[in-house]
Amino acid sequence: GQNIDQPTEMTATEGAIVQINCTYQTSGFNGLFWYQQHAGEAPTFLSYNVLDGLEEKGRFSSFLSRSKGYSYLLLKELQMKDSASYLCAPYTTGRRALTFGSGTRLQVQP
Amino acid sequence: DGGITQSPKYLFRKEGQNVTLSCEQNLNHDAMYWYRQDPGQGLRLIYYSQIVNDFQKGDIAEGYSVSREKKESFPLTVTSAQKNPTAFYLCASRSGMNTEAFFGQGTRLTVV
Numbered sequence: 001g002q003n004i005d006q007p008t009e010m011t012a013t014e015g016a017i018v019q020i021n022c023t024y025q026t027s028g029f030n031g032l033f034w035y036q037q038h039a040g041e042a043p044t045f046l047s048y049n050v051l052d053g054l055e056e057k058g059r060f061s062s063f064l065s066r067s068k069g070y071s072y073l074l075l076k077e078l079q080m081k082d083s084a085s086y087l088c089a090p091y092t093t094g095r096r097a098l099t100f101g102s103g104t105r106l107q108v109q110p
Numbered sequence: 111d112g113g114i115t116q117s118p119k120y121l122f123r124k125e126g127q128n129v130t131l132s133c134e135q136n137l138n139h140d141a142m143y144w145y146r147q148d149p150g151q152g153l154r155l156i157y158y159s160q161i162v163n164d165f166q167k168g169d170i171a172e173g174y175s176v177s178r179e180k181k182e183s184f185p186l187t188v189t190s191a192q193k194n195p196t197a198f199y200l201c202a203s204r205s206g207m208n209t210e211a212f213f214g215q216g217t218r219l220t221v222v
Contacts, residue, residue, distance in 0.1 A: 031208060042200060042213035043153070050208060087152055091207075096160060097143060097168065098202075098211055102152040 002026040004101035006088055011107045012078055020073045020104045022088035033089040033098055034062050034073045043087060046073065075106075083108045112137045116201050116214035123188075123195075123221050131186045131217045133201035139212075140205065142184035146170060147198040147216075156199075159184055188219065195221045 003025040012018040024032070031050040035043035049055055049064035049071060061074040073086055085105050089098040114135040123129045133142065141160050145153040155168030159178040173192025178184055184203075188195045198218050202211040 033210060040198075042215050044213075045210040048208070048210060093207070096141070096207065097155055097158045099155060099169075100145070100153040105150075 002090060002092070002099050004088060004090065004099065006086075006101045006104045008102070009105045009107070011109060012075075014078055014080060014108055014110050016078050017074065017076050018078060018106065020075070020086050020106065022071045022073075022101060024069050024071070024088070024090045024101075026069075026090050026092055026099075028092040028094035029066065029069075030091045030093045032062075032064055032071045033091060034071075035087045035089065035100075037085045037087060037103065039084070046086075078108050080108050080110070082106065114201060114203050114212050114214040116199075116217050118217060119215065121217055121219045123219065125221055126190045128190060129188050129195075129219065131188065131199055131201075131219070133184045133186065133214060134182055135184075135203045135212075135214075136182060137203055137205070137212065138181070139203035140181070141203060142178070143202040143204075143211065144168075144174075144176065144184070144186045145200045145202065147200060153200060156186065195219060 005023045034046040037043040047062040054063045059076045064071045085103040087103040089100045117132045143158040144156040157176040159165035175187045200216045201214045204211040
């Protein structure tokens with residue numbers, strides 16, 4: 001099976017930087033996805049990391065350490081619209097399906 | 111426009127009735143997935159299919175059934191055996207191993 005751990009809730013201030021961590025234990029690991037989900041809506045893709053290191057995409061960056069089973073999503077210059085849940089999802093070659101963590105609810109305050 | 115469509119958006123059923131949720135994609139994706147989401151929770155995998163006429167159980171398949179007769183379609187039936195069917199159901203598709211999954215807008219099922 002897979003074990004995925006994310007903080008349940010986080011609060012940050014508009015304009016600040018926030019880091020959302022994800023740890024996972026899984027066999028056959030291939031890569032890790034991050035998705036954003038606003039309340040009542042479908043998840044939307046943010047990033048996919050296969051190799052170790054940091055991938056930057058505008059205000060959002062994602063980091064992966066395969067040896068540590070650890071990833072984080074970094075959000076810079078926070079905006080109110082960034083208030084959402086952020087889901088990490090390891091992808092394994094055996095199952096060939098995304099398995100999602102419980103998600104981190106981020107609340108951005110003025 | 112290419113995309114993945116779920117219908118209906120809201121669905122109400124009486125307890126004990128089977129109900130089928132529709133999922134159609136015109137992205138030419140091979141793989142399709144069904145997830146269930148309960149309030150304040152993450153997504154849990156129900157069933158998935160990598161190719162037509164083949165599908166696998168996910169983590170919470172009991173009380174659900176699927177079919178994959180066409181590449182474009184992956185309907186999910188919620189049977190009366192599902193003890194607590196009220197939830198938000200999301201369908202997704204993807205084209206290959208290192209590609210992202212695209213989601214439909216979801217069906218919110220309420221069983222009364």
